[in-house]
Amino acid sequence: MRLEVGGMGIAIGGGRSVELLRRLPGFAIFETGEGRVDVHIELDSHEVIPEGTLLHSFDIVDGQMVCRFCKLVDGRYVYRFGDMGALLCPAPGREGEEPYRISELRMPAVLRFAVWTAVSMAGLGFGCLPVHSSVVVCDGRAVMCLGESGTGKSTHTRLWLQHIEGTHLLNDDSPLLGRDADGWHVYGSPWSGKTPCFRRERWPLAALLRLEQRPENTIRRLGTIESFTALQPSCPPCMMKDELLQDALVDYVGRVISEVPVYKMGCLPDEAAARLSHNTIFGQ
Template sequence: MAEGSKEINLEIVTKDSEKIIKPEGLLLIDNEAKWVCLSEGYYNTSIYVCDENTGEILGRADANQDWSRAEITFLKHNQTAKVGVFNFFSEIILRNRIIFYQGIVIHAAAISWEGLGIIFTAPSETGKSTQAELWTKYKGARILNDDRPALRLDNDKTYVHGTPWSGKKELFLNESAPLTAIILLEQASQNSISRMPVTKVVPYIMPRCFLPYYNQAIMEKCLNNLGQMLAKTPVYLLKCRPDFQAVELVHECLTHNAFQDTSIEIPPLTRVR
């Protein structure tokens, strides 16, 4: 529910069942979790996970078209898996629902420093968490989320939000900050930083975002959200070591550019095929 509003933005209903029925429909994704486009009924998308040894369905989540309502079914005789199943499905539901509120979830480490939001993003094991922790050590920053923060447009500004899903370290805050910079990381023997033109940013950013590949219409909405965010946020490539100098390079860029108008016009993003 939005703050100060009685409108319910997302409703999740949970229930137990002796046996979870396999959903009928078109199989969209066949990975650890299987995604199905339902052939009939109120819900449009169903996701389920199975026991890798027995093949028994441990949990199933069904969501309507705009992900405003979802139902999660747990296997009654396997309550030990209930928390893990709920966390897994609730994250997926939030990631998709926020798209309809001009948002997107990104694989990154997000910090709040002096009221400004900064995110560090790169492939896994590149040093996102390390850079965030260096900022807490040297600049007194606070970690909003160590792994999967949410970005959302609000009154033409982008804000970065902490979410409850943050990887192994479980570092997150129920807070937000206006997004001031996106830092793309690359490990290097020497520290350097450069502002990236938006035309070169997209191939770096899109693989880091949780995109709705299962549905073209929702994908277009998601990419529109991302395009508006990138048009208003400076993006830097930081080639770095895990040290104080890397922090200082970013700090210098922020102190020179944080309050400048960085809005530019970019063409709509298109789906990578």
């Protein structure tokens, strides 16, 4: 199976989990057959994975399981999904050379998360990362809405769809953001949260919009430091827990905010909020 996500060609091999992955919502849309391969993911791996040093632990699959993020002495990283299995990632710089090995995972939601994690870790090396956001496309350019869970990212993009002509949703949870020769682009992905919006599309990024709930609608463009603190928390959180990964992530965020305007918006869930952000970003 070969996926194309975030401009990366991802070859996925293994046993019966390959077919399971293909049947999960979203993945078949990103299957592309032949093409360049940048990253290898091996499912149903039997590799014995050492424990390593714990860097971070967090809940996954709605709190049903704890994921432990560890580092091995040889520089590789491990994500351990409860007692079910693990993902073994190559050391930074070897993303394209060694496979990401995932043991057999019996829960589809965990398999889905494990593949997302492998793509994230590989993407850091390729400069293309998933960003927790809801993304709307308008006039041929994308706007990424960022914010804590429950802030109203999806609500805000839905207001654009309702009230701004010529808009469509690209992804509602975890699109990828990477730079091509002609600038930063947002890519649809097989990970779209509760909204089944899986589009194999790529759009130039117009702006990042950090949302907060407020009793009135306000918007302002952020300076460098605030832009950094607006975007960084929306990138994969584990990467801040290891110095090497943090270096690469901070470099990535710095490059994005050097070239893309970042806005902070206090907003109500109303039409005026959608019009304010649209008019500010698209200059009308």
